[in-house]
Amino acid sequence: MIWRIIVAALLSATLARDAPLMRDARWTEAGPTLARDLTHAPGECLGETSDEIELGRALFRSSILLGGPAARIGLSCHSCHANGRVNARFLLPELTDRAGAADVTSEWASAVRGDGAMNPRAIPDLVDAGARDAFGMGRDPSLEHFAMSVITEEFQGAPPPPSAFAALIVYIRALRTSSCPAEAETRQTLADAANDVRRALAASEASGDEASAHLARFAARERIGFIVERLPPSRFARARRELEQLARDLIAAPATQAWHARFDAAARRLERRERETHFNERTLARALE
Numbered sequence: 001m002i003w004r005i006i007v008a009a010l011l012s013a014t015l016a017r018d019a020p021l022m023r024d025a026r027w028t029e030a031g032p033t034l035a036r037d038l039t040h041a042p043g044e045c046l047g048e049t050s051d052e053i054e055l056g057r058a059l060f061r062s063s064i065l066l067g068g069p070a071a072r073i074g075l076s077c078h079s080c081h082a083n084g085r086v087n088a089r090f091l092l093p094e095l096t097d098r099a100g101a102a103d104v105t106s107e108w109a110s111a112v113r114g115d116g117a118m119n120p121r122a123i124p125d126l127v128d129a130g131a132r133d134a135f136g137m138g139r140d141p142s143l144e145h146f147a148m149s150v151i152t153e154e155f156q157g158a159p160p161p162p163s164a165f166a167a168l169i170v171y172i173r174a175l176r177t178s179s180c181p182a183e184a185e186t187r188q189t190l191a192d193a194a195n196d197v198r199r200a201l202a203a204s205e206a207s208g209d210e211a212s213a214h215l216a217r218f219a220a221r222e223r224i225g226f227i228v229e230r231l232p233p234s235r236f237a238r239a240r241r242e243l244e245q246l247a248r249d250l251i252a253a254p255a256t257q258a259w260h261a262r263f264d265a266a267a268r269r270l271e272r273r274e275r276e277t278h279f280n281e282r283t284l285a286r287a288l289e
């Protein structure tokens with residue numbers, strides 16, 4: 001009897017490990033459109049880019065800027081401000097009781113701002129934020145000051161290195177209506193996800209500052225994790241191991257040419273099988289059933 005219980009527990013633990021749970025699912029409202037929501041995002045309104053904008057873009061998508069529980073579960077600016085826009089499906093129970101909003105004075109995320117109430121506010125679109133003269137409900141006149149308070153007060157992050165923070169601000173200022181794509185929504189493809197890894201690494205290599213380069217490399221490893229999570233373990237055991245190794249190789253050293261060759265080859269192989277991955281809405285929908 002007792003053995004049966006133990007075996008059942010082990011079995012369910014194994015199944016739970018194999019569950020197709022990607023981090024984004026943790027803060028996406030459940031419902032009939034979940035598979036669609038997890039495979040699409042609002043279009044990014046970014047025109048011409050630069051090394052500094054790319055560094056800011058990589059950090060905007062990384063939990064490395066935040067601290068405390070938010071960083072631990074992998075939250076980033078992008079989780080709420082998807083592609084600098086609005087994640088209308090954002091629903092993290094610790095921070096909101098309705099989708100598309102977040103409590104910016106929560107005890108869960110902040111040791112200093114918590115006000116003991118669940119009072120979520122609508123997530124604003126950051127496009128054209130550079131042209132605004134007041135930010136947030138406190139109508140902060142400075143984008144820099146507001147963004148720093150989001151990092152250090154709202155989410156208990158450490159103040160980022162000056163060049164990293166400057167890059168984050170430059171990225172936000174580069175988001176403009178005039179650069180919005182024609183389609184309101186884009187599909188999150190494997191090719192784009194692989195490019196995000198390359199873009200974060202390029203930003204890391206271009207950064208003259210060792211501390212910022214390090215953060216961007218961490219961001220690149222997280223983007224590899226984003227791909228790994230979307231590969232069903234039963235069919236992609238080898239590819240997952242390969243990508244996990246590639247991510248580990250970035251801990252100690254920058255990406256070499258050989259690293260890029262391995263990554264590109266792995267990405268190409270995966271792109272041929274994209275339909276079997278959870279980048280594919282129908283495949284994901286079946287897995288969520």
Ligand code: HEC
Pocket residue numbers: 065075076077078079080081095101102103104121122123124125126129132134135136137138143146147150151168
């Ligand atoms: C949990 C969701 C969430 C995360 C994560 C988040 N934000 Fe926000 N953000 C919001 C909400 C909600 C507001 C509105 C706050 C208010 O009304 O005071 C906001 C407001 C802003 C604004 C002001 C926009 C305006 O026009 O008033 C900026 C700029 C901003 N966030 C940048 C960032 C940056 C940079 C990060 C990452 C370091 C980040 N946010 C992370 C939810 C989030």
